[in-house]
Structure formats: C-alpha cells, structure tokens
Amino acid sequence: MSQNKGQIIGGFLAPHPPHLVYGENPPQNEPKSRGGWEPLRWAYEACREKIREWKPDVILVHSPHWQTVVGHHVTAVPKLSGLSVDPIFPHLFRYNFSMNVDQTLAEAIVDESRTEGITSKPMRNPNFRVDYGTITSLHLLNPDWDIPVVALSANNSPYFYDDRTGQEEMVKLGRATLRAIEKTGRRVVLAASNTLSHLHFAAEPNPMLPEDMTKEHVHSQAQYEWDVKMINLLRQGKLDEFMELMPQFCKEAFAEIKAGSLMWMLSAMNFPKVPAKLHGYGTVIGTGNAVMEWDMTSGKGGQHV
Amino acid sequence: MSNSKNLRAVAWVPGLPHILSPEKNAGYKAINDSMRQMQMRFADRGVERVLYYSTGWLSVLGTSFQSKAELKGMHVDENWHELADLPFSFKVDAPFANKMAAAAGKSGFATAMVDYNGFPVDTGTIVADTLINQGRWRVNMVSSHVYSDFAATKKLGAAMREAIELDGVPTAVVAVSLLSTRYFTQDIKLNEDAIREKGDDQWNRRFLEHLTKGEWDLAEKCVPQFCEAAMPDMGLKALAFLRGIIGSETPKSEICAYGALYGTGGAVVDVRV
Numbered sequence: 001m002s003q004n005k006g007q008i009i010g011g012f013l014a015p016h017p018p019h020l021v022y023g024e025n026p027p028q029n030e031p032k033s034r035g036g037w038e039p040l041r042w043a044y045e046a047c048r049e050k051i052r053e054w055k056p057d058v059i060l061v062h063s064p065h066w067q068t069v070v071g072h073h074v075t076a077v078p079k080l081s082g083l084s085v086d087p088i089f090p091h092l093f094r095y096n097f098s099m100n101v102d103q104t105l106a107e108a109i110v111d112e113s114r115t116e117g118i119t120s121k122p123m124r125n126p127n128f129r130v131d132y133g134t135i136t137s138l139h140l141l142n143p144d145w146d147i148p149v150v151a152l153s154a155n156n157s158p159y160f161y162d163d164r165t166g167q168e169e170m171v172k173l174g175r176a177t178l179r180a181i182e183k184t185g186r187r188v189v190l191a192a193s194n195t196l197s198h199l200h201f202a203a204e205p206n207p208m209l210p211e212d213m214t215k216e217h218v219h220s221q222a223q224y225e226w227d228v229k230m231i232n233l234l235r236q237g238k239l240d241e242f243m244e245l246m247p248q249f250c251k252e253a254f255a256e257i258k259a260g261s262l263m264w265m266l267s268a269m270n271f272p273k274v275p276a277k278l279h280g281y282g283t284v285i286g287t288g289n290a291v292m293e294w295d296m297t298s299g300k301g302g303q304h305v
Numbered sequence: 306m307s308n309s310k311n312l313r314a315v316a317w318v319p320g321l322p323h324i325l326s327p328e329k330n331a332g333y334k335a336i337n338d339s340m341r342q343m344q345m346r347f348a349d350r351g352v353e354r355v356l357y358y359s360t361g362w363l364s365v366l367g368t369s370f371q372s373k374a375e376l377k378g379m380h381v382d383e384n385w386h387e388l389a390d391l392p393f394s395f396k397v398d399a400p401f402a403n404k405m406a407a408a409a410g411k412s413g414f415a416t417a418m419v420d421y422n423g424f425p426v427d428t429g430t431i432v433a434d435t436l437i438n439q440g441r442w443r444v445n446m447v448s449s450h451v452y453s454d455f456a457a458t459k460k461l462g463a464a465m466r467e468a469i470e471l472d473g474v475p476t477a478v479v480a481v482s483l484l485s486t487r488y489f490t491q492d493i494k495l496n497e498d499a500i501r502e503k504g505d506d507q508w509n510r511r512f513l514e515h516l517t518k519g520e521w522d523l524a525e526k527c528v529p530q531f532c533e534a535a536m537p538d539m540g541l542k543a544l545a546f547l548r549g550i551i552g553s554e555t556p557k558s559e560i561c562a563y564g565a566l567y568g569t570g571g572a573v574v575d576v577r578v
Contacts, residue, residue: 069384087424087425119491
C-alpha cells in the first residue's frame with residue numbers, strides 16, 4: 001500500500017444516455033448524427049475542463065447497466081477493449097472502446113468491500129464487454145481516455161430486496177471505496193452514472209432523425225418538478241433532506257438513482273454537505289438528466305459515523 | 306400433432322451459463338444433457354429452423370428482431386464472467402425476421418430490426434443455442450419488450466405463430482426463461498446448489514405439473530400467485546409467448562429435466578405440439 005494517503009478530489013453526477021455520445025460524433029462511435037442534446041453536452045465540457053485541471057490518477061465509475069446479482073463487481077484487468085453496442089439503442093451507440101484499468105485500486109476495492117461484509121468480486125476476464133453506461137459517462141468526462149479507470153457494477157439488491165437494503169449496500173461499498181483509495185494513495189474522481197427521473201417515451205419520437213430536438217421534452221410536468229426539487233437540494237448541500245425524499249423520488253419518478261450509483265459516490269465522499277454545482281440539466285427521450293459536480297478540494301467533506 | 310403445419314416443436318429451457326459446466330453439478334449435467342437431446346427431438350419432427358424468445362433479450366422501444374444474417378462473436382456473462390467465455394455463431398434467417406416484424410406490426414406492435422456487428426446477444430440465447438442447435442439450423446430471435454404485459458406478449462406469440470404458418474418452414478420455438486428467480490446473492494459452492502426457497506421449488510413443480518397435463522389455462526391462472534410467491538422470470542412472460550404460439554391447443558408436456566441454477570429453478574420442457 002502507498003505511503004501517501006489517497007483522496008477523492010471530486011465527484012460528478014454523470015448520466016449516461018448514449019444519445020449524448022451519438023450527438024457528439026466521436027471517432028469511436030460508428031453511427032453519425034447531426035448533433036443534438038447540446039445543453040447536456042456543453043455541461044459535460046465544463047466537467048472535462050475540471051478534470052484536466054485536477055489531473056486525477058484514476059476515474060471511478062458506477063454504472064447501473066452493469067447489473068450483477070451476486071455482489072459488487074469491479075473491473076480488475078489491466079486493459080479492456082472492444083466494441084460495445086447498446087442493446088437498447090444499437091442504432092445510436094456502437095462504440096470502439098479501449099481503457100486502461102487501475103488494477104491495484106480495483107483489487108483494493110474488492111478487499112475492502114469484503115472487510116465491510118459485502119460480497120464483492122474482481123472481474124478479471126479480458127474479453128469482457130464494458131456496458132454502454134460506463135463507457136458513455138467516461139467518454140463524456142474524458143474523451144481522450146488518457147486516465148486509468150475502475151468500473152464498478154450495480155448490484156441489483158435495491159430491486160431484488162428493497163430500497164433500504166440496497167442503499168445500505170451502496171453506503172458500505174462507498175466506504176470500502178474510500179478506504180481503498182486512501183490506502184493506495186490515489187487521487188481520484190468519482191462518477192455516478194445515473195439519470196434522475198427515468199420515465200421515458202415508449203417509442204422514438206422521430207425514428208428517421210433521433211436527434212430531432214423539436215421532439216425532445218420532459219416526460220411529464222410531475223417528473224420535471226421532482227427533478228428540480230432534488231437538484232435544488234443538492235445545489236444547497238441539503239443532503240439530509242435529499243436522502244429523506246429519495247425513496248419517494250425513486251418511486252414516483254422512477255429515478256435511476258435507485259440503482260445506487262449516486263449513493264455509492266456520496267458515501268465515498270463522506271456525504272459532503274457542500275453545495276453541488278449544476279453544470280446543466282436536460283431531457284433525453286423524456287428522462288431527466290443533471291450533470292453535477294462536487295468539488296472536494298475544499299476539504300469540506302463530511303464524516304462517516 | 307399440432308394443427309399448425311409448420312410449428313413442429315416447442316420447448317422451454319433455462320439459459321444460465323452454469324449449464325455449460327456440467328462437471329460442476331449433477332443437476333447442471335441433467336439439464337445440459339436434456340438440452341442436447343432436444344436437438345434429436347427437433348430433428349425427429351423435421352425442424353429446419355429455431356426461433357428463440359429469451360427473457361434475457363430485453364427491448365425498451367418496442368419489439369426487436371435479430372436480422373443480421375451472420376452473427377458471430379464472443380460473449381462474457383456480466384455476472385458469471387469467471388465461468389466461461391461464450392463464443393457464438395448464428396445463421397440468422399433474415400428474410401423471416403422481416404416477415405415476423407411485419408406480422409407483429411400488423412398486430413399493432415412497434416418493431417425494430419437489429420442488424421449490427423457486435424450486438425450483445427444475451428447469455429440465455431447463446432447457452433440454449435450452444436446446446437440445442439450447435440450450428441445445425443438457421444435461427445431467429447425476438448426480444449422481450451419490457452413494457453409488454455402478459456396479454457400483449459401472448460398476442461405477440463400469436464403473431465409469430467401466424468408468421469411461421471405463412472412462411473412454410475418447419476420451425477421449433479424455444480422460450481429461454483427460468484422459473485423461480487430467487488438467486489443466491491452470495492458465493493456458493495456450485496456442487497451444493499439448490500432451489501433457494503422450499504416454497505419456490507413447490508411453485509415451480511406445481512406449475513410444471515400443469516404443463517405436463519396440458520392444463521394451460523390453469524398454468525396461466527396461477528401466474529399472479531406464482532409471481533407473488535416465487536419471483537418467476539419476467540412475470541412468466543415465456544408462458545404468455547408460448548400460449549400465443551400454441552394458440553387454442555392444449556398440448557401435454559414432458560419435463561425432461563428440472564433443477565437448481567444458483568438458487569433459481571430451471572426446467573427443460575418439451576411441449577408436445
């Protein structure tokens with residue numbers, strides 16, 4: 001283990017609609033577009049700038065689209081590459097990915113998770129296809145892919161058991177992640193790959209032009225109001241109120257944070273009572289997406305009890 | 306004998322990757338053997354094509370149909386990545402995929418064709434095809450639309466039956482789905498695998514008994530209770546799809562194997578259409 005104590009420099013709520021990669025037209029993605037969803041992509045530009053400024057050793061991402069039944073899995077091979085096709089939106093996302101993994105940190109997260117009493121597994125198969133949620137969030141934060149990554153799966157305990165059990169697991173995973181970071185001496189950025197409200201259109205509004213922005217809008221006013229309420233609580237640093245409302249939010253707005261990525265990140269950051277910075281909010285086929293940042297360099301993180 | 310000229314065989318099989326490791330558990334081996342033997346059963350009935358409906362292939366924006374004629378690749382299961390790499394090679398009947406989509410569209414379903422290199426074929430379809438087909442026949446795949454309820458899925462099955470009937474190729478329909486899905490959520494010794502809850506096992510057996518006797522109405526009637534008690538796979542949409550496939554018929558079934566797969570229940574069922 002490292003002599004220098006590692007730290008979390010910052011965290012991002014980094015939603016993963018593949019439409020955002022499709023709209024950008026990076027060389028890695030096969031389908032090409034005329035653009036679209038610019039306000040969200042501009043929000044990610046601010047995150048990219050921040051990451052360039054911070055120069056982290058590693059970016060960690062927790063994605064609900066790598067769903068595991070038996071415990072929390074962590075990518076633990078030196079390199080992963082291949083073609084990742086989104087099973088839901090294959091016409092929008094067929095991405096040639098290549099990422100270097102911080103294997104030491106990954107193994108440390110597995111070890112610390114076991115110390116926390118939760119089931120955890122290293123993913124050591126080099127042929128593993130990385131899910132589109134992980135790739136989308138990472139691409140949007142760092143399109144150069146020049147920073148090693150660690151990806152964590154979303155254990156489906158919030159769905160298999162119940163919200164409380166599931167979120168408790170994520171809190172433990174967050175604690176384990178923080179200890180692993182500290183012990184390995186890494187300076188890291190975390191990414192919670194979650195959309196907020198998640199009810200969406202049942203069919204593409206314009207199949208001939210998926211990036212037709214005249215068709216993009218919130219799924220419902222109620223869903224929009226839920227998003228605004230929760231974003232405002234995060235912007236004001238009112239985490240206690242956010243946590244209190246979270247189960248209702250998940251139920252009524254079908255919020256994707258139920259999958260645990262945000263809870264994992266907040267736990268790893270010791271539930272910081274610092275205001276989060278909103279870089280942008282926008283809808284993608286009706287879902288509500290907020291790109292938000294927690295700057296932990298101020299040293300105002302909370303404490304685990 | 307089915308009153309459909311071209312519907313030659315119907316089966317219900319599980320699709321977890323453990324089945325491909327028969328050496329790890331006697332129950333896995335029984336399921337593996339039964340699925341392999343399904344090929345001979347299909348061959349005896351003159352099957353020339355296999356249509357898969359897997360609850361592992363989820364679609365959100367309507368119902369999808371695989372239409373890439375040559376589909377090859379390597380799949381690694383997202384949960385059990387340490388068990389095995391799963392190479393696959395499908396010869397897809399692309400023209401029939403279009404006919405199925407047209408039939409579904411005619412019945413009011415939103416449809417999409419899937420014709421992409423690297424498309425992530427689900428573990429269940431790969432496992433089933435590896436054991437049953439082994440590259441022998443052309444295949445087709447239809448997705449399980451998450452927002453289709455039991456009635457809509459039944460209607461989709463009926464549309465597929467009509468497409469099979471009109472197309473003229475002797476076809477087997479295979480639903481890939483577990484029964485109860487209460488997984489063990491911690492590491493277990495695979496040689497000690499068991500149905501996780503006694504009640505789940507009882508429900509699985511009760512359900513299979515209905516299929517054995519050809520009591521399809523009773524099987525369908527018990528779905529709400531089964532779902533409440535034993536978390537069956539995707540609300541037993543496989544039953545809905547197969548009811549649509551068999552239409553008004555009430556064939557008896559043979560349970561070729563039944564056992565535990567990481568706490569869940571899996572059965573190899575030969576529906577004697």
